[in-house]
Every structure is written in C-alpha cells, then in structure tokens.
Amino acid sequence: MDNSYLRTVFLLAVMSWLGTAGGKHDMNEMSAMMYLDRYGYMDAAMEKMNMSANNYTHDVMVMATRQFQSFMGLKVTGNLDRETKAVMMKPRCGVKDMMGPAYSRRSKRYAHIGNVWEMRTVYYKFTGYSRKLAANLVRSEFKRAAEEWSRYVNVRLVPVWSRRRANVRVKFGRMNHGDPWPFDGPYGVLAHASQPHSEAFVHFDDDEKWTANRRGRNFYQTALHEIGHVLGLDHSTDKDAVMFPTVGENNPELKLHPDDINGIKALYDRRFGRFSLEEEWGQTSQKPATIIDKELCENPQIDVMFSDMNGELLVFKGGKMYGIAPEGGVLPHYPQSISERWPELPSEIQAAFTYSDRGTYFLTGSEVWKYEENNQRAKGFPKLIEEVFPGVPSDVDAAMEWEMDGSLFFFKGDNFWCVKNGPPFKGSIFSWPGIPGNLTAAFRYMGNSHFISGNSYYLFDDVSFEVVRAEIPYPRNVSSTWFGCSEFEEKKATPTSEAHCLQHTVTLMLTFSVFVVSRSIQ
Known part of the structure; x- marks a missing residue:
C-alpha cells in the first residue's frame, strides 16, 4: 500500500483521537504537528533546513509553525499561540498549502500548481x-x-x-x-x-x-x-x-x-x-449577456418554467424554448424549438420538473414524458400519469420537486397533490400562504421555491413558509423580473414626439375650456 496513504490515515487517526480533526476541541502540540505535516509545512521546513525526511525535531516544528503563520498572515513567532491554533481549527480545503513552487513563497499572492489544461x-x-x-x-x-x-x-x-x-x-x-x-x-x-x-x-x-x-x-x-x-x-x-x-x-x-x-x-x-x-x-456588469425578446415582453403568458438536469433555467411558450439567466433576461441564441433538445416531445406542455438525478419529466394532458442523460427519451415513455404517479390527476397546472425530502408537488386549480413513498396527499393551495390557485408554473431554483400565475411572480420563503417580504413587494411582474423586459416596457411607455404633442394639445384645450367656463360664470 502507498506510504502516503498510510501516513494520511495515521495523521487522521491521531487527530481524531485528540478530538481536533473537526475543530471541536483545543489543539495541542501533537495535533498541531499533525496539521502542519498534513498541509506540507513540515516537509517544507525540513527541505529549507536541509534535513532528511521524517526528521520531526523541535526546530523543524518551530520552522513549520513560522511558515504557517507567514502563509496565513499571522504574527510570525514560531510559537503555537492562541491565534495560530484558532486558524488551524477553521474549516478548510484539504489540499496542501506548501507544495511544488509554493515552497519558495512568491511576491505574487496567488500560486500555480504546475499543470494546466491544454484544451479549451x-x-x-x-x-x-x-x-x-x-x-x-x-x-x-x-x-x-x-x-x-x-x-x-x-x-x-x-x-x-x-x-x-x-x-x-x-x-x-x-x-x-x-x-x-x-x-x-x-x-x-x-x-x-x-x-x-x-x-x-x-x-x-x-x-x-x-x-x-x-x-x-x-x-x-x-x-x-x-x-x-x-x-x-x-x-x-x-x-x-x-x-x-x-x-x-x-x-x-x-x-x-x-x-x-x-x-x-x-x-x-x-x-x-x-x-x-x-x-x-462589451460591458462591465457582472450579469451575463442577455437579449430582449419582444414576443415574451408583449405577451408574458408562458406554458412552463423549470430547471433541467444541468441546472439551466428554461421557459416553454408555444413550442419555443427560452434560456433564462439567473438574474433574469433571455440568454443569447434563444428561442429554440423544444424538439431540438428533446426529440419528439409535444409542443404543448402543461408542467415540467427535474426529479433529482432521475430525469426530467414533462406532463401534457394525461401523459408523462421522461428524458434522461443527454436528453434521451426514457424507455417506455410516454406513459399515462396514472401509471407513473398514481392518484395524480390529468391536466395539472404545475409541478415541482421539493428537494428537502424528495417530495413531488402537483398543482391543479386550488389543490395540490404531494407524492412521496405511497399514495398522494391532497391539500389546498391555500396551505401555501399568499400563493394563488390556477398556477402557470412552480419550480425550485437556487434553493428557493418560485411560483408564477399569469404575469405575477411569487418568491416563497421555505423557512418562514410565506411569500418573501421585501421592499419591492411580491407578487412582481414575470416579464420584468425574469424576462428582462423593464427596458422594453420603459421604451413602450415613453410617448413618441407625436404623442407628446397630442398630449400637450389636449392639456392646453382642457385648460382653455376651464378658463372660458370660469369667465362665463363670472
């Protein structure tokens, strides 16, 4: 067996026995030495002192401690003081700090391991x-x-x-x-x-x-x-x-x-x-490049919204598919035909969700279509909803996975059906405070629950179990929040020069009429 493996197992066993591997107790000199050895400082100290490997002397320990303190931006004393031990007990990455070219610390703060990828x-x-x-x-x-x-x-x-x-x-x-x-x-x-x-x-x-x-x-x-x-x-x-x-x-x-x-x-x-x-x-913003889709902005009524197996947020509308940026806005190269990514999938989809790593499910009428890796249709699908999710009705409005416990929620009208390890539980949508019935879409994204009804978007707090309270209250417009239509709507709302003239003319006429009426009364 590889000596490095045995050495690592030994270090972890000692640190675990001392109660320090998880940062739960104080760190003594022995466990500190194990820490310094694990992250490359002992070897670096021995190399710097021209000493043979595995020569764990007090002087090596002091040198390793000094290097650790220097690396971590601590006061360099060589002593295992309280501040040094506190840093050693922090959660961290398991990769060594002192390795390769990093032995001779550089003027640049970053360091390179040595290898790079030769492909883009x-x-x-x-x-x-x-x-x-x-x-x-x-x-x-x-x-x-x-x-x-x-x-x-x-x-x-x-x-x-x-x-x-x-x-x-x-x-x-x-x-x-x-x-x-x-x-x-x-x-x-x-x-x-x-x-x-x-x-x-x-x-x-x-x-x-x-x-x-x-x-x-x-x-x-x-x-x-x-x-x-x-x-x-x-x-x-x-x-x-x-x-x-x-x-x-x-x-x-x-x-x-x-x-x-x-x-x-x-x-x-x-x-x-x-x-x-x-x-x-050509921009300095941290947001990804997006486009404004006139069709989505003029009519934001969609069929479904969900995230696929790669975590990409997608919208279906009338046979077209739109990729949505995390901060909102349509991604370039969209829209695309739904069938380009999911061959043979019908264009009229009522609900869609990705079920952990099992695949992405699409519901239309009484049918379920399932697609697995590389967007390949699962064997035997489409199937009837009753076969795949017994007790769930046809023509659902929306569906999503509650990844907290793997439950599936199907929404229709003012009701929902929760499926997990057995027959579904039927409940009222009003069990979700602030969420309306007749949903357009329900999906989990970035660790949160999201609901859409028409052009109204609701962000749901899973901890307090209520619609999120914010300075700009919910519901918000789907079009401006998710489709990046604010700019489009502003342009649409800005009157043209002709409209400006007409508006001023009407205002002047009304003002003149009021003046004439007031004069006649006098």
Missing part, C-alpha cells in the same frame, strides 16, 4: 451525489461556480453524462472514500481537488451540512475554491481571495477576487489568448 473545453461528470443537498442543486451550483471562473479565461467547464468523455470526476464521499486522502467528519476538511491531469477529480465531504444558501455549509462557495485547484491554482496567501485555504462566512454570491483573476489569467492568457466575458460582451 474541460468536461466534468458527477459520479456520486450528496445525501444532504438535492442533485439538481448540486449540478446548478457547481455549474454556476465553473462559469464564474470562465468569465475571465477562455476555458469552459462543461457537464457531461458519459464517464469516458469526462476529464474531471466530481463526487461526494465520507471518511475513506477511495483516494489516499480520507475525510475527517464534519467541520474540518470540506473538500479537496487534484490539479489538471487525466484522472482529475473534485471530492466533497458528505458529512458536512451542505446547502445552497447561507445556512449550513454553502456548496457553491466551496465548489468555487475547488474548481480553482482543478484549473491549476494553488492556495493563495491573500485572505480575501477565493483560493485562501480556510473558509470564511457563508457567501452564496461570492465572486472571484482580483488575486484569483490574476492567477488564472497568468495560467491561460498566453496559452489561449486574453479573454473575459466583459470584453466579449
């Missing part, structure tokens, strides 16, 4: 999902993190279903999960990733309480960091950088820091040419 499109595949976070959320949040890196370099991370095509394999695991670097339970090591190579991977510790919001451990934030590694970046010494080893407060809207951007551009700009989405789109 890197494919990744999920080979294992979380028990804590729904598969569709895992996919969409990982995709969002990958796209944040692709804003600044001409490299794309693209999801695929074929294991043979995947350059990077992504999975969740616990403790000994199939590589030489076991996880350590909750709170300690959150995830780790490899550098770019033929067997590249990203692994997440499924003992963490993963979420897509500010509660628990935010998955997007951790994925953003690990993707930096799989693109070729080492840990940064800049505390504000995404690539800093330890994790700060949850931030589901985290963006790359200039240090991260400089690092990734230094890796790929010379190879593939300078690139950023801002330059490509």
Whole structure:
C-alpha cells in the first residue's frame, strides 16, 4: 500500500483521537504537528533546513509553525499561540498549502500548481451525489461556480453524462472514500481537488451540512475554491481571495477576487489568448449577456418554467424554448424549438420538473414524458400519469420537486397533490400562504421555491413558509423580473414626439375650456 496513504490515515487517526480533526476541541502540540505535516509545512521546513525526511525535531516544528503563520498572515513567532491554533481549527480545503513552487513563497499572492489544461473545453461528470443537498442543486451550483471562473479565461467547464468523455470526476464521499486522502467528519476538511491531469477529480465531504444558501455549509462557495485547484491554482496567501485555504462566512454570491483573476489569467492568457466575458460582451456588469425578446415582453403568458438536469433555467411558450439567466433576461441564441433538445416531445406542455438525478419529466394532458442523460427519451415513455404517479390527476397546472425530502408537488386549480413513498396527499393551495390557485408554473431554483400565475411572480420563503417580504413587494411582474423586459416596457411607455404633442394639445384645450367656463360664470 502507498506510504502516503498510510501516513494520511495515521495523521487522521491521531487527530481524531485528540478530538481536533473537526475543530471541536483545543489543539495541542501533537495535533498541531499533525496539521502542519498534513498541509506540507513540515516537509517544507525540513527541505529549507536541509534535513532528511521524517526528521520531526523541535526546530523543524518551530520552522513549520513560522511558515504557517507567514502563509496565513499571522504574527510570525514560531510559537503555537492562541491565534495560530484558532486558524488551524477553521474549516478548510484539504489540499496542501506548501507544495511544488509554493515552497519558495512568491511576491505574487496567488500560486500555480504546475499543470494546466491544454484544451479549451474541460468536461466534468458527477459520479456520486450528496445525501444532504438535492442533485439538481448540486449540478446548478457547481455549474454556476465553473462559469464564474470562465468569465475571465477562455476555458469552459462543461457537464457531461458519459464517464469516458469526462476529464474531471466530481463526487461526494465520507471518511475513506477511495483516494489516499480520507475525510475527517464534519467541520474540518470540506473538500479537496487534484490539479489538471487525466484522472482529475473534485471530492466533497458528505458529512458536512451542505446547502445552497447561507445556512449550513454553502456548496457553491466551496465548489468555487475547488474548481480553482482543478484549473491549476494553488492556495493563495491573500485572505480575501477565493483560493485562501480556510473558509470564511457563508457567501452564496461570492465572486472571484482580483488575486484569483490574476492567477488564472497568468495560467491561460498566453496559452489561449486574453479573454473575459466583459470584453466579449462589451460591458462591465457582472450579469451575463442577455437579449430582449419582444414576443415574451408583449405577451408574458408562458406554458412552463423549470430547471433541467444541468441546472439551466428554461421557459416553454408555444413550442419555443427560452434560456433564462439567473438574474433574469433571455440568454443569447434563444428561442429554440423544444424538439431540438428533446426529440419528439409535444409542443404543448402543461408542467415540467427535474426529479433529482432521475430525469426530467414533462406532463401534457394525461401523459408523462421522461428524458434522461443527454436528453434521451426514457424507455417506455410516454406513459399515462396514472401509471407513473398514481392518484395524480390529468391536466395539472404545475409541478415541482421539493428537494428537502424528495417530495413531488402537483398543482391543479386550488389543490395540490404531494407524492412521496405511497399514495398522494391532497391539500389546498391555500396551505401555501399568499400563493394563488390556477398556477402557470412552480419550480425550485437556487434553493428557493418560485411560483408564477399569469404575469405575477411569487418568491416563497421555505423557512418562514410565506411569500418573501421585501421592499419591492411580491407578487412582481414575470416579464420584468425574469424576462428582462423593464427596458422594453420603459421604451413602450415613453410617448413618441407625436404623442407628446397630442398630449400637450389636449392639456392646453382642457385648460382653455376651464378658463372660458370660469369667465362665463363670472
């Protein structure tokens, strides 16, 4: 068996026995030494002192501590003081801090592992999902993190279903999960990733309480960091950088820091040419480029709205499909024909939802159509709704998966049907405070519940179980919130010069009439 594996298992066993692997208790000198060894500081100290490997002397420990303090921006004393131990107990990435060129710390804060991808499109595949976070959320949040890196370099991370095509394999695991670097339970090591190579991977510790919001451990934030590694970046010494080893407060809207951007551009700009989405789109906004679709803006009545297996938000309307940006607005290259992506699917769809990693379901009349990997129609479909979801009526208005517990909700008129492990439970839509009947669409996206009725959009708070209270109250217009029609509506509302003249003429005539009437009364 590989010595590095045995060494890692030994370190974790000692740290677990000491109660420090998960950051739950105080850190003593022995556990601190294990920490410094695990993250490369002991080896770096021995190399700097020209000492043989595995020479764990007091002087090596002091040197390793000094290097750790320097890396983390602490006061460099070589002593295991309270502040140093506090940083050691923070949740963090499992990749070593001191590795490769990072041994001789650089003037630049970012660092490169050494390898880079030689292709512009890197494919990744999920080979294992979380028990804590729904598969569709895992996919969409990982995709969002990958796209944040692709804003600044001409490299794309693209999801695929074929294991043979995947350059990077992504999975969740616990403790000994199939590589030489076991996880350590909750709170300690959150995830780790490899550098770019033929067997590249990203692994997440499924003992963490993963979420897509500010509660628990935010998955997007951790994925953003690990993707930096799989693109070729080492840990940064800049505390504000995404690539800093330890994790700060949850931030589901985290963006790359200039240090991260400089690092990734230094890796790929010379190879593939300078690139950023801002330059490509000719704008400095953080929002993706969108277009205004006149048809959607003039008549925002849609058929369905849902997110597919890749986490992309889609709208169907009269046989056409529109991709919707997370912040709202229609993505370029849309609309497209529904049948282009889902062959043979009818154009009139009443409800659609993605059910974890099982596939995407489309409901029309009394039929259910199911599509799996690569948008291939599942064998035996279409089927009757009664066959697939016994007890659920035909002609439903909307449907969605409640990924908190895997329940399915089907809405029709003023009622809903909840399906989970048995016959459905029928309830009143008014059990959802503030949500009307006769819904147009219901979907889960970015960890929240969303409801649409006509041109009215409702954002639902799953914790307080009510429509979100905001300065601009709900419901809001679907057209301006999701389709980016505010600008279109403003233009439409702005009178033309002819209209201005007519308006002023009417005003003057009314004023003159009032004047004449008042004079005649006198």
